[in-house]
Amino acid sequence: xxxxxxxxxxxxxxxxxxxxxxxxxxxxxxxxxxxxxxxxxxxxxxxxxxxxxxxxxxxxxxxxxxxxxxxxxxxxxxxxxxxxxxxxxxxxxxxxxxxxxxxxxxxxxxxxxxxxxxxxxxxxxxxxxxxxxxxxxxxxxxxxxxxxxxxxxxxxxxxxxxxxxxxxxxxxxxxxxxxxxxxxxxxxxxxxxxxxxxxxxxxxxxxxxxxxxxxxxxxxxxxxxxxxxxxxxxxxxxxxxxxxx
Amino acid sequence: xxxxxxxxxxxxxxxxxxxxxxxxxxxxxxxxxxxxxxxxxxxxxxxxxxxxxxxxxxxxxxxxxxxxxxxxxxxxxxxxxxxxxxxxxxxxxxxxxxxxxxxxxxxxxxxxxxxxxxxxxxxxxxxxxxxxxxxxxxxxxxxxxxxxxxxxxxxxxxxxxxxxxxxxxxxxxxxxxxxxxxxxxxxxxxxxxxxxxxxxxxxxxxxxxxxxxxxxxxxxxxxxxxxxxxxxxxxxxxxxxxxxxxx
Numbered sequence: 192x193x194x195x196x197x198x199x200x201x202x203x204x205x206x207x208x209x210x211x212x213x214x215x216x217x218x219x220x221x222x223x224x225x226x227x228x229x230x231x232x233x234x235x236x237x238x239x240x241x242x243x244x245x246x247x248x249x250x251x252x253x254x255x256x257x258x259x260x261x262x263x264x265x266x267x268x269x270x271x272x273x274x275x276x277x278x279x280x281x282x283x284x285x286x287x288x289x290x291x292x293x294x295x296x297x298x299x300x301x302x303x304x305x306x307x308x309x310x311x312x313x314x315x316x317x318x319x320x321x322x323x324x325x326x327x328x329x330x331x332x333x334x335x336x337x338x339x340x341x342x343x344x345x346x347x348x349x350x351x352x353x354x355x356x357x358x359x360x361x362x363x364x365x366x367x368x369x370x371x372x373x374x375x376x377x378x379x380x381x382x383x384x385x386x387x388x389x390x391x392x393x394x395x396x397x398x399x400x401x402x403x404x405x406x407x408x409x410x411x412x413x414x415x416x417x418x419x420x421x422x423x424x425x426x427x428x429x430x431x432x433x434x435x436x
Numbered sequence: 437x438x439x440x441x442x443x444x445x446x447x448x449x450x451x452x453x454x455x456x457x458x459x460x461x462x463x464x465x466x467x468x469x470x471x472x473x474x475x476x477x478x479x480x481x482x483x484x485x486x487x488x489x490x491x492x493x494x495x496x497x498x499x500x501x502x503x504x505x506x507x508x509x510x511x512x513x514x515x516x517x518x519x520x521x522x523x524x525x526x527x528x529x530x531x532x533x534x535x536x537x538x539x540x541x542x543x544x545x546x547x548x549x550x551x552x553x554x555x556x557x558x559x560x561x562x563x564x565x566x567x568x569x570x571x572x573x574x575x576x577x578x579x580x581x582x583x584x585x586x587x588x589x590x591x592x593x594x595x596x597x598x599x600x601x602x603x604x605x606x607x608x609x610x611x612x613x614x615x616x617x618x619x620x621x622x623x624x625x626x627x628x629x630x631x632x633x634x635x636x637x638x639x640x641x642x643x644x645x646x647x648x649x650x651x652x653x654x655x656x657x658x659x660x661x662x663x664x665x666x667x668x669x670x671x672x673x674x675x676x677x678x679x680x681x682x683x
Contacts, residue, residue: 361597361598361601365581365594365597365598366581366584368585368590369584369585375580375581375584378576378577378580378581379577379580379581379598381573382570382573382574382577382602382605383574383601383602383604385570386608389566417604425597425600425601428518428597429594432590432593432594432597433590433594435590436585436589436590436593436594
């Protein structure tokens with residue numbers, strides 16, 4: 192079945208019609224459902240945000256409260272904290288759907304899994320990556336990040352966090368069938384997060400020193416495009432393996 | 437596709453074929469590694485800048501090559517297992533991971549030992565070293581995932597997907613010395629150019645590299661044969677084999 196097929200499929204039984212919807216419709220429907228679910232179970236998306244705030248506040252207490260030192264480590268600290276809280280939220284991406292059986296229903300439905308997965312990941316990003324990005328300037332102020340760095344901070348997180356959600360989705364899909372996925376997801380995903388972290392912090396450093404930021408952001412954007420095109424395929428394959436196994 | 441390819445897909449045939457290939461590869465590995473080590477460590481001329489400390493190249497370069505080649509082997513075997521559902525390919529992929537991880541550790545360790553006298557520090561966070569470290573992490577992730585899933589076929593399929601995703605890292609390692617300004621020197625061997633070293637230096641290195649490939653083939657076949665016996669332990673041919681061995 193082609194991903195863009197919109198015509199009716201052959202009937203399974205008389206009186207029982209299955210229709211393949213357009214990609215946009217599937218994406219929107221999944222997005223609506225997942226956002227609605229997330230708002231009903233608020234701890235799933237609020238807890239990673241609180242974690243983000245708490246981890247960042249450990250550094251002034253643990254390393255040194257001196258503004259000069261903090262401002263030099265601020266880009267890295269904010270990025271690492273964002274990365275860790277994304278990881279923490281990753282487990283909830285498919286877990287509840289797997290447990291109540293709706294994941295199986297999604298897999299057997301005639302809709303192309305690529306767009307369903309993309310919708311789920313997108314909604315996950317809207318509930319974690321986007322709030323993290325919006326909260327980041329607050330953390331920047333806490334860590335004495337100079338004002339010139341704020342633009343780089345927000346932009347790099349805005350382009351980088353969707354990639355984190357996409358790549359993390361692969362880890363979540365591979366471990367959804369396991370009872371204890373927690374640490375394993377981190378082991379699988381952290382190596383793949385490193386490039387995003389490198390270019391994310393490099394963008395902030397560049398904006399702090401007045402160098403052009405566009406190159407780093409373009410590389411982050413390239414990673415996002417790569418993730419958008421290929422990660423849903425890997426997630427879909429991993430989900431099929433995990434659920435059938 | 438040729439007939440032997442299909443035969444290789446059967447665990448029993450694979451066990452027999454590897455049994456026949458094993459002695460040849462073992463002898464080649466021992467000879468090549470011995471010749472390469474003695475030539476490289478004792479007879480190759482010292483470097484005009486680094487003196488004798490450069491001689492660790494005869495371990496560092498082959499292990500680093502192997503760490504990447506084995507990852508590639510693992511990913512290709514995983515893909516074959518995923519697409520054609522070949523059990524033997526799954527077993528090859530599973531057997532590759534620990535060997536590759538060990539050689540990645542060796543490459544990093546020999547690199548650190550080499551770095552101390554030449555760069556003045558055990559470790560620098562440059563592109564080549566970091567991407568090599570990521571390769572080690574990827575191996576560890578593959579091993580962790582494989583051991584976490586109980587069902588053999590699910591574990592094989594899941595790790596194959598992970599290995600294929602991690603494949604992104606291989607070109608990054610390869611081109612890291614060209615794309616970024618790093619302390620690490622550029623590639624030793626290139627297909628299109630002559631090596632920058634004199635022949636007395638690079639011929640033993642080439643012998644070491646080929647020797648390490650043979651060594652990998654031997655270790656892979658040993659692990660693969662064990663894995664075949666373990667998974668096929670309930671089949672009649674394995675039982676007959678064991679009875680024959682007992683005499």
